[in-house]
Amino acid sequence: MFNRRHFAGLAGAAILALSTAMPSFAQDPIVIKFSHVVAPDTPKGKGAERFKELAEEYTDGAVRVEVYPNSQLYKDKEELEALQLGAVQMLAPSLAKFGPLGVQQFELFDLPMLFNGREDLRKITQGEVGRELLDLLEPKGITGLAYWDNGFKIMSANSPLMVPDDFLGLKMRIQSSKILEAQMQALGAVPQVMAFSEVYQALQTGVVDGTENPPSNMYTQRMNEVQSNATLSNHGYLGYAVIVNKAFWDGLPADIREELDRAMAEATDYANGIAEEENARALQAMMDAGTTDFHELTEDERAEWLEVLRPVHDQMSDRIGADLLQKVYAALGTTN
Ligand code: LMR
Numbered sequence: 001m002f003n004r005r006h007f008a009g010l011a012g013a014a015i016l017a018l019s020t021a022m023p024s025f026a027q028d029p030i031v032i033k034f035s036h037v038v039a040p041d042t043p044k045g046k047g048a049e050r051f052k053e054l055a056e057e058y059t060d061g062a063v064r065v066e067v068y069p070n071s072q073l074y075k076d077k078e079e080l081e082a083l084q085l086g087a088v089q090m091l092a093p094s095l096a097k098f099g100p101l102g103v104q105q106f107e108l109f110d111l112p113m114l115f116n117g118r119e120d121l122r123k124i125t126q127g128e129v130g131r132e133l134l135d136l137l138e139p140k141g142i143t144g145l146a147y148w149d150n151g152f153k154i155m156s157a158n159s160p161l162m163v164p165d166d167f168l169g170l171k172m173r174i175q176s177s178k179i180l181e182a183q184m185q186a187l188g189a190v191p192q193v194m195a196f197s198e199v200y201q202a203l204q205t206g207v208v209d210g211t212e213n214p215p216s217n218m219y220t221q222r223m224n225e226v227q228s229n230a231t232l233s234n235h236g237y238l239g240y241a242v243i244v245n246k247a248f249w250d251g252l253p254a255d256i257r258e259e260l261d262r263a264m265a266e267a268t269d270y271a272n273g274i275a276e277e278e279n280a281r282a283l284q285a286m287m288d289a290g291t292t293d294f295h296e297l298t299e300d301e302r303a304e305w306l307e308v309l310r311p312v313h314d315q316m317s318d319r320i321g322a323d324l325l326q327k328v329y330a331a332l333g334t335t336n
Contacts, residue, residue: 029064030256032244033088035079037071037196039220043278044092044240045069047148047271054263059256065090071197076176084141089248092148092240096177103136108320108328110179112186112235112309115332118149118276121237123331129324134241143249145261146242146268149275150214152234154283156227156292157210162301164188164308173199173211178319180212182312183236187305196221203227214238216275219282224292231295232283235305242268 032055038044045067052065074082076097082088098106108114108124115121124130125147134144155161157170167187174180174191184191192208196217202208203226210227217238218224242264249257286292297305317325 027062029062030252032063032065032090033068033073034065034090034092035068035073035082035088036092037076037079038069038217040067040069042216042220043150043271043275044148046274046278047267048092050270051263051267054266055260058259058263062256063260071195075195075197077195083243083245086245086248088245090242090244092242094150094175094238094240096175096180096238098137098241099177101137101140101142103133103140104178104319105133105136105321105324106241107177107179107316108325109237109239110175110177110183111313111316111320112183113306114313114328115152115237120332121149121239124328125239127331129327129331132324137241137243138246141246142243143246144241144243145264148240148242148268148271150216150238150240151275151279153212153214153236153238154218154230154232154234154294155210155212156218156223156230158226158228159209160229160293160295161210161231161233162295162297163304170209171207173202173208179312179316180236182316183309186308186312186315199223200226212236215279215283215286216281219286224286224289227292229295230286230292231297233297233302233305235309 034048034052036044036048040046040049048067048069052067055063055065073079073088076093077100079088079091080093080097080101083091095106095109098104130147137144157172159170160166164187167184167189170189171192172184172189173194174184175196176193181191181193194202194208199208199211200221200223203211203223211223213223218227218230224230252260287294313325
């Protein structure tokens with residue numbers, strides 16, 4: 001006959017036996033904190049949520065992904081430090097934000113008038129150059145997992161921006177990229193580096209006059225409410241590298257890492273699949289809101305932009321590395 005104590009002892013032993021026999025999936029959840037600076041309703045925000053769903057499903061709950069959007073946990077520069085320290089495990093910073101880490105080669109994506117659309121871009125992100133760039137992160141204690149799209153940028157301010165002369169003296173917020181600094185200077189503007197979370201207020205109070213963004217970022221931060229003019233210039237690209245703390249990633253049980261790789265591959269396809277449409281939707285919503293006047297560049301105006309912006313490539317070639325830049329041109333099939 002079992003008495004109660006006897007039963008409890010047996011049950012305890014059974015649980016112990018079960019837990020040692022089970023694969024790593026049965027242990028306490030492994031938590032991945034995924035911090036980012038944009039709204040949930042953006043290509044990156046949605047991609048992060050999709051990764052969470054898939055990662056939790058594929059690991060049967062052995063991994064819990066906590067997504068922190070809108071700079072809730074950390075702002076731009078702090079989030080990279082937090083990742084290196086292991087305070088968060090996963091980020092997707094824009095490719096313009098790797099300079100402060102000492103991996104300024106990523107700034108090649110900021111070169112104005114470089115890509116003729118997303119197909120061009122894929123030649124880099126899915127090619128040898130893209131892989132090489134991610135490898136540069138390893139010595140920094142970071143592993144690069146994927147490239148996620150946002151989109152091509154538009155310029156905005158509280159005055160029309162049709163030709164380069166319209167930028168003269170305007171204070172333009174930029175991300176922390178020297179290429180973007182050179183781009184704004186080439187246009188005659190005064191670039192100001194600022195964390196993404198501070199841009200809306202800076203525009204509202206006139207600390208800066210304007211900025212550049214893909215439409216999804218502009219709309220979800222309500223910047224259109226404080227920018228009377230925007231030009232659909234598509235002069236440059238904004239996308240992300242999804243990165244993890246290397247020690248954390250390497251320390252995961254192999255079966256779990258495999259499932260996370262699968263979740264990331266699918267989340268990447270998803271994020272890259274929706275980005276263009278999300279931006280089109282955001283642009284339409286801003287047009288409907290009617291607070292901003294959107295201008296399409298005429299051919300002559302575009303030629304003027306090109307004339308001042310294209311020299312930025314040569315000017316910044318040393319920063320990116322002349323060889324790397326030639327590789328990019330070769331992959332794109334352009335001469336310079
Ligand atoms: C910005 O700072 O403008 C962007 O990098 C924000 C983002 O992550 O899309």
